[in-house]
Amino acid sequence: MDFGPHLLLAVLEGAVGAAVLALTALGLSLVFGVMRVVNVAHGEFFMLGAVIAWFVATSIGGHPAVGFVAALALAPLIAGLVAVLVDRLILKPVKYDPEATIVGTIGVLYILQQTALMTYGPEARPVEPPFSHRIALPWFEWGENGFAMFYPWGLSTNSYKLFVIGAAIVILLAFWLIMTRSKAGLIMRATQLDRETALAFGIPVSRVYSIVFGLGAGLAALAAVLIVPIQQAHYLMGHDPLLLSFIVVIIGGLGSIRGTVLAAVLIGMSDGIISVFLSPTLSKIIATLLVALVLVFRPQGLFGKKPA
């Protein structure tokens, strides 16, 4: 395959990764933005979503689409409930102290990960996508007869992958609408801006925190359900999404939703494209160093607010 089609393929693969990454990172960013805490177990909620999706899909027989829809509903819900539990049992008692939250969520990380190991096992298992049609993609070339379109062998994508991209866009739009237009969104943004004033206005900050924490985990789980038919479910699969989400949230600016989405697109796409040309290890090294340096020299990221 020539360079052009190769690049197109890389872009499409990158878009799928970016879509899922945007949702996952959004969950992390939301939690940090509203509650000012870092959930180190965020990747494990992602893994939880994938594992639950597998359990649901295999329990419900019949057409894979049925299991998939059930998983889409159940996995974020269960992950969200587990997160609310974590918030009530661990985060609230330590009063969201930054250091204690990080240490506590590291503990939760191991608990979730190892429980998955004990119940689900160490193997990676696939989940069937609800639908999957190969779609050949055209490419263009200047031939003897002028501008011509043809279908290079190997240049194809999958209807499910396109669905993932579309679904992510829909979810992001819905999220943005909720945050900016609904009362619930207003309450969350108010709590983010000024916790004390929100309390004074009678906003149940404690309950908002639980819901936000659950929502953050739910978004990660949702992203995982979308990706699991493409990538198998494995008890260690939370590690990379966690690191990538960190990278996205920091470069995009902690607490800035628009920044998170833009950074996810940037990093998801470049990760996909760079991995085609550089070894994945090297591109990861560059990405992690970049995050560290951004934090050191431009802590507000690309879109965050500059500290006073």
Next chain:
Amino acid sequence: MSIGTRSTFLHLGLIALLFVLAFVLPSYHQGNLARIMVLATYAIGYNVLFGYTGLLSLGHAMFFGAGMYGLGLAMQYGGLGVIPAFAVALICAAALSAVVALLALRTIGVAFMIVTLMFAQAGYLTVLYFGAWTRGDEGFVIAQSARQIAGLDLTAPTTRYLAALLLFSAALLITARMMQVSFGSVLIGVRENEERTRMLGYDVFRHKLAAVIISGTISGAAGAGYAVLFGYVGATFTSVQYSIFPLLWVLLGGAGTTIGPLVGTLFMFYLIDYSSGLTNAYMLIAGVVLVLLTLFARAGLVGEIRKRWVAWLP
């Protein structure tokens, strides 16, 4: 008896006890304790930064690894003897600590934790990237014949134990002494109220820088010690897990105490040793312990003892 004298007795007494155990313990536990003492040295290094200075690093595995690979590569490919290779390891760890400190100390709190995590992750990936020499996750073995000092075979169990004890004792006594002089007091001042410390005329940045370098170098010494005493160098020791371990050990044993790191390492080692016999998900124990510590015993075992009963504990 003054506090200083009591502390000296405590530390020397502990070292004497550990010395006697070398000849009394059955070989399984003697081997374990040797390993524990090397890892406790790592915990002592971590404690300098976390327990005394109040900076939570999530990337100390890079310092442990710098020492481990500094010595390992120097011996394997450079043909250096144990002592020169150990010196190389210390220099590597100190240099890396200085570079990381100059960058990471520009951030505070959560950002500091993430920056250290990212640098360590980059370190781990770099070890994998140069797999041709480092052999990545698989690692490499340092030949038994190379692990000798002046005719002493470091692979012989009792010699190995005593070498580990020497390393641990050095770290313990250096740290204990450091906390008795004014440098240590200032570190505690930085931990307790950085702005107040600055406004008492102390150069806070320079103290933090020194703390990171001392912490990183002791951690590197532990890494080098582990490589030479147990003959193995591998990328796992630079992974995130080995950045979490010293945090866990120090929290459990008691942050900001001299013997806490050993207590925490010992406890966790045997806890995991026991539970890995039961299940392959033994890290679950680590997770549960971390959560329980966060909720109920932030001061750790020795810390709680100090708070409630024995106030003079160093």
Next chain:
Amino acid sequence: MILLETKGLTRVYGGLTAVDGVDFALPKGEVHALIGPNGAGKSTFVGMISGRIPASSGEVWFDGQNVTPLPAHARIRRGMAYTFQITAVYARLSLADNLALALRSRDRGAALAALDRVGLADRADQMTGDLAYGHQRLLEIAMGVAQKPRLLILDEPTQGLAESEIEGFNALIRELAGETTILLIEHNMNVVMALADRITVLEMGRILASGTPAEIHANRAVQDAYLGTG
């Protein structure tokens, strides 16, 4: 001789000018009070003198040297001491340990002597966080005094103190006056009138008036802006 001088000292936060080109001179040995309404820029001003807050423009001169480029800890080493508006002591350390850090020495005798000046010597081994707020404030003052500074900067030192403690504070400052130059921010006008050799009134980041207590008391503009009918 002039111990402390500021030239055009300015601090701007985004769109707000907290301190606006202040020229100020403080002679050695004087007790000088800085008063003004809330938000006048008093704490920001002394923050820039001590180096805690970087200046947007202007200079700070201490003992004939331009200390503007120096960081806070270096200025402290040159002979400044600073107490915070909101008490900043080491809550989890004992009083004696607090003094040890202030004195840069573990000499218990010196720590006890310093504590004695504010009447806290008998509590030397108590944990600071267990003390009443007023006592913590006294500890902080003791820490400032113990450094034997040439310039002692006090930001609202009597806030939270009981009447008897304020009298003790006044006595302490009178003891120090002459050998130590003192710059204090105060809202308690009784303390100001009792202690100050001279007063400067700040309003909206600028000096409104400067002079002896009697002059300030009689100053019409100051009365209107700040003192009211008292």
